[in-house]
Amino acid sequence: MRNSSITNVSRRGLLGGMGAGAFVLAVGLPRPGRAQEEEPEFGRDAMPNGWRDDPKIFIAIAEDGTVTVTCHRQEMGQGVRTSIAMVVADELGAEWDNVRVTQAPGDEEKYGNQDTDGSRSLRHHFMPLRRAGAAARTMLEQAAAAQWGVDVAEVKADGHKVSHAGSGKSLGYGELAAAAMDLEVPARDSLTLKDPSEFRYIGKNSIGLVDNMDITTGNTTYGIDVRREGMLYAVVARPPVYGGKVASLDDSAALAIDGVEKVVQIDPAEFPTEFAPLGGVAVIAKNTYLAMKGRDALQIEWEDGPNAEYDSEAYRESLSQAANSDGGKVIRDEGDYDAAAAGAAQTVEAEYYIPHLAQAPMEPPAAVVEIKDGKAEAWACVQAPQVTRLRLAERLGLSEDAVKVNVTLLGGGFGRKSKPDFVLEAGILSQAMDGAPVKLTWSREDDIRHGYYHTVSVEKMTAGLDADGKTIAWRHRTAAPTIGSIFAPDPAQKLPFELGMGLLNMPLAIENIRAENPQAQAHVRIGWYRAVSNIPHAFAIQSFAAELANAAGRDQKDYLLELIGPARQIDPTNQGDVWNYGENPDVYPVDTGRMAAVVEAAADGIEWGREMPEGRGLGIAGHYSFVSYVAVAAEVEVVDGEVMVPRVSIAIDCGAHVNPDRIRSQMEGAVIMGVGQALMTEVNFAEGRAQQGNFDSYLIPRMDRAPKRIDVHLVGDDAAYDRPLGGVGEPGLPPVVPAITNAVFAATKKRIRRLPIADQLRS
Amino acid sequence: MVKLVINGEERQFDGDQDTPLLWVLRDEMGLTGTKFGCGIAACGACTVHIDGAPSFACVTPVGVLEGAKITTIEGLSENGDHPVQEAWRDLNVAQCGYCQAGQVMQAAALVDQYDTVTDEDIDAVMSANLCRCGTYPRIRAAVKQAAAAKSGTKEAEAQ
Numbered sequence: 044m045r046n047s048s049i050t051n052v053s054r055r056g057l058l059g060g061m062g063a064g065a066f067v068l069a070v071g072l073p074r075p076g077r078a079q080e081e082e083p084e085f086g087r088d089a090m091p092n093g094w095r096d097d098p099k100i101f102i103a104i105a106e107d108g109t110v111t112v113t114c115h116r117q118e119m120g121q122g123v124r125t126s127i128a129m130v131v132a133d134e135l136g137a138e139w140d141n142v143r144v145t146q147a148p149g150d151e152e153k154y155g156n157q158d159t160d161g162s163r164s165l166r167h168h169f170m171p172l173r174r175a176g177a178a179a180r181t182m183l184e185q186a187a188a189a190q191w192g193v194d195v196a197e198v199k200a201d202g203h204k205v206s207h208a209g210s211g212k213s214l215g216y217g218e219l220a221a222a223a224m225d226l227e228v229p230a231r232d233s234l235t236l237k238d239p240s241e242f243r244y245i246g247k248n249s250i251g252l253v254d255n256m257d258i259t260t261g262n263t264t265y266g267i268d269v270r271r272e273g274m275l276y277a278v279v280a281r282p283p284v285y286g287g288k289v290a291s292l293d294d295s296a297a298l299a300i301d302g303v304e305k306v307v308q309i310d311p312a313e314f315p316t317e318f319a320p321l322g323g324v325a326v327i328a329k330n331t332y333l334a335m336k337g338r339d340a341l342q343i344e345w346e347d348g349p350n351a352e353y354d355s356e357a358y359r360e361s362l363s364q365a366a367n368s369d370g371g372k373v374i375r376d377e378g379d380y381d382a383a384a385a386g387a388a389q390t391v392e393a394e395y396y397i398p399h400l401a402q403a404p405m406e407p408p409a410a411v412v413e414i415k416d417g418k419a420e421a422w423a424c425v426q427a428p429q430v431t432r433l434r435l436a437e438r439l440g441l442s443e444d445a446v447k448v449n450v451t452l453l454g455g456g457f458g459r460k461s462k463p464d465f466v467l468e469a470g471i472l473s474q475a476m477d478g479a480p481v482k483l484t485w486s487r488e489d490d491i492r493h494g495y496y497h498t499v500s501v502e503k504m505t506a507g508l509d510a511d512g513k514t515i516a517w518r519h520r521t522a523a524p525t526i527g528s529i530f531a532p533d534p535a536q537k538l539p540f541e542l543g544m545g546l547l548n549m550p551l552a553i554e555n556i557r558a559e560n561p562q563a564q565a566h567v568r569i570g571w572y573r574a575v576s577n578i579p580h581a582f583a584i585q586s587f588a589a590e591l592a593n594a595a596g597r598d599q600k601d602y603l604l605e606l607i608g609p610a611r612q613i614d615p616t617n618q619g620d621v622w623n624y625g626e627n628p629d630v631y632p633v634d635t636g637r638m639a640a641v642v643e644a645a646a647d648g649i650e651w652g653r654e655m656p657e658g659r660g661l662g663i664a665g666h667y668s669f670v671s672y673v674a675v676a677a678e679v680e681v682v683d684g685e686v687m688v689p690r691v692s693i694a695i696d697c698g699a700h701v702n703p704d705r706i707r708s709q710m711e712g713a714v715i716m717g718v719g720q721a722l723m724t725e726v727n728f729a730e731g732r733a734q735q736g737n738f739d740s741y742l743i744p745r746m747d748r749a750p751k752r753i754d755v756h757l758v759g760d761d762a763a764y765d766r767p768l769g770g771v772g773e774p775g776l777p778p779v780v781p782a783i784t785n786a787v788f789a790a791t792k793k794r795i796r797r798l799p800i801a802d803q804l805r806s
Numbered sequence: 807m808v809k810l811v812i813n814g815e816e817r818q819f820d821g822d823q824d825t826p827l828l829w830v831l832r833d834e835m836g837l838t839g840t841k842f843g844c845g846i847a848a849c850g851a852c853t854v855h856i857d858g859a860p861s862f863a864c865v866t867p868v869g870v871l872e873g874a875k876i877t878t879i880e881g882l883s884e885n886g887d888h889p890v891q892e893a894w895r896d897l898n899v900a901q902c903g904y905c906q907a908g909q910v911m912q913a914a915a916l917v918d919q920y921d922t923v924t925d926e927d928i929d930a931v932m933s934a935n936l937c938r939c940g941t942y943p944r945i946r947a948a949v950k951q952a953a954a955a956k957s958g959t960k961e962a963e964a965q
């Protein structure tokens with residue numbers, strides 16, 4: 044049973060076995076992946092290097108019948124290794140007990156796009172992988188029919204064998220693999236996909252995680268676990284301020300420690316820093332402890348550079364000032380906001396603040412790099428192995444072909460591991476040690492203090508209500524440093540994809556809408572964090588919707604549904620959102636009917652409207668992101684200013700379901716991450732330095748603060764497999780926080796406009 | 807030089823006696839099932855059993871462990887069939903899985919020690935272990951399931 048981990052696969056020599064004929068179906072040249080006739084500008088077609096559906100890339104069948112599925116998307120807890128294997132195995136007609144999973148290295152030329160972000164793995168690869176499975180099944184049928192001299196239409200592959208009803212003959216997949224390999228891959232349009240009624244794994248709850256046994260017995264390999272012969276261990280002291288560098292170094296005490304091998308300076312990153320290491324001083328030693336001890340013994344004076352003044356409190360004030368001023372870039376303008384606002388019976392305004400956050404995956408960034416005979420090999424927990432390969436090659440002065448990036452399991456990612464700076468550090472240090480394998484480990488303090496932080500933002504909302512309490516004017520000003528600042532000279536303006544995360548495509552039925560984006564400079568590395576700009580946008584919009592309900596004297600849920608308005612399909616490009624999560628707006632319009640349905644489902648799930656005792660309250664919020672619809676209803680209890688969230692109901696419509704259990708687990712996890720963001724999680728800066736460093740100050744929920752009850756409701760057409768899928772990994776998160784703060788208002792009449800709540804409710 | 811018993815095997819370590827058990831296990835013995843998450847006793851990723859008691863390997867200097875019996879996730883059961891491990895698989899508790907070795911070791915000590923496990927016990931004991939993926943609801947359910955299975959076993963043994 045313990046056979047799906049990366050270590051075991053390579054240990055048993057399966058990969059080597061391919062050349063020896065054991066994995067016969069895997070041999071062969073891939074056919075070109077991108078279909079010429081399909082639209083190139085959207086979805087999977089528009090991703091760098093597109094997609095592949097060649098069974099010879101993804102499926103290997105050994106002579107004993109073992110099916111090995113190659114997973115080209117990175118596993119970080121979303122269950123993709125299991126889900127991809129389910130898709131392929133189902134179409135292939137394989138028996139689950141005979142299916143193994145192996146992880147692809149970074150090679151987009153071969154596998155198509157491998158960036159595991161944007162909640163895209165199944166959305167983009169479900170259909171290509173189904174076709175890969177169906178093509179292999181067809182080849183097995185053709186091989187059997189040829190062997191028996193019967194028409195291929197008379198045979199059927201299923202249950203790991205091909206059978207001929209007429210003669211009662213059957214042959215196992217292992218017996219047919221060699222002959223099937225010699226066949227041409229059938230043309231894409233000749234394939235017959237299974238009817239969903241025939242699915243045995245897709246959409247079913249019965250499949251356990253492929254890595255379950257390894258995870259529960261400690262047999263997994265994450266980036267931090269990789270071991271190589273003669274390996275050295277390293278940690279790096281990085282500039283405490285973004286853009287700083289070493290002014291002076293005394294490493295004599297570090298080098299005096301028995302087991303410290305070398306101290307190496309790494310050049311400071313230049314702006315824009317992208318994925319370059321931040322620079323600093325590395326200590327390389329015989330084990331991790333000695334490397335850390337050596338680092339503690341370094342005497343370094345830093346030159347702090349241009350961000351030495353960065354102070355979160357002052358910065359919040361500057362964002363607030365920008366968001367309260369006219370003249371910000373107008374990014375959305377429908378109807379006549381000024382006229383409608385001027386004629387309003389009632390004006391409501393509110394300003395919301397969200398601090399920086401660190402992804403803080405439980406496995407901190409870690410990687411091993413080894414350089415031999417002019418070739419570098421990395422083992423790393425990376426979400427984006429292809430860009431890791433490219434940047435590592437550049438940094439080491441090698442060609443792309445001379446660099447291999449093996450992907451381990453990721454102990455969480457949440458966007459942090461989309462940036463391969465830590466792998467480059469390992470590469471630089473291996474080079475400094477004449478190519479010896481070096482494991483570079485980030486301590487938790489390194490992770491919290493030198494991150495790619497979630498942006499910090501002020502969202503200023505203003506609305507006008509008419510005499511009946513209807514919202515007739517809506518203005519949203521968003522001020523936040525952009526992720527664009529790591530890729531180019533700081534544009535100080537949010538990029539289209541950031542604005543497209545719930546702001547430009549905000550679907551509320553209000554006639555007069557204006558959105559503005561005043562400037563904001565970045566002073567730390569800003570990076571993707573699960574759900575990205577949807578977090579501040581959803582917090583502001585869904586809090587404000589509840590504030591408007593209150594101003595109108597209406598029930599929060601009823602008012603939200605009224606704001607969502609009648610069921611309709613919105614083309615977001617008409618609202619200035621040219622991004623639309625990279626998807627075709629004809630295929631993926633914003634559907635307000637689906638939005639309303641998840642709001643109703645979340646409300647039903649929490650028994651909305653029930654009488655609440657003193658100190659308790661219910662709140663609700665809905666948000667569209669990653670082309671899925673999610674609503675959250677939360678129950679809170681506030682005692683002595685402490686907020687507990689005993690119960691949450693979360694409803695998602697993500698289209699048809701591939702792995703329903705993993706949809707549920709992603710929603711559960713999103714709720715708990717959101718509880719943290721509402722109650723306790725933040726990173727602040729003073730004098731350019733992060734004020735938090737480890738889990739004693741960077742707070743995330745523990746068991747005792749997690750909701751005792753989380754009900755997940757899967758809404759919508761769960762079997763519409765011919766229709767486009769939505770994302771799952773990220774869209775659960777954005778509505779959690781406003782649902783909680785709206786519930787806090789219901790419980791206490793105190794409106795939370797600044798996150799986290801921390802001690803704001805203590806008197 | 808310190809001698810200790812790790813998963814039933816006698817081992818010794820003659821390096822820096824201040825080295826935390828965590829790095830001895832991971833870097834020197836190759837037992838990477840025990841994870842690093844914080845290094846300051848704040849996350850539980852490094853939970854092992856020292857003479858049967860759940861302990862943070864990251865803050866335990868190896869030098870104090872002369873003669874101690876250490877159990878890591880690799881040695882919790884012969885075939886991965888401790889009731890906690892089975893419940894974990896049965897309920898698909900894991901997401902990324904990184905924290906789960908520590909969670910399993912913490913939970914195993916809990917259900918091995920007590921015949922009944924309440925929600926309050928779970929809050930008190932399992933709050934030592936962080937999970938960034940947010941698997942707490944399933945951990946709670948799995949601990950209860952394992953405790954029930956375990957007490958079932960005990961009853962069977964008593965008969």
Ligand code: FES
Nearest residue numbers: 843844845850864
């Ligand atoms: S690594 Fe030991 S408690 Fe976190």
Ligand code: FES
Nearest residue numbers: 902903905937939
């Ligand atoms: S499962 Fe990922 S940290 Fe717990």
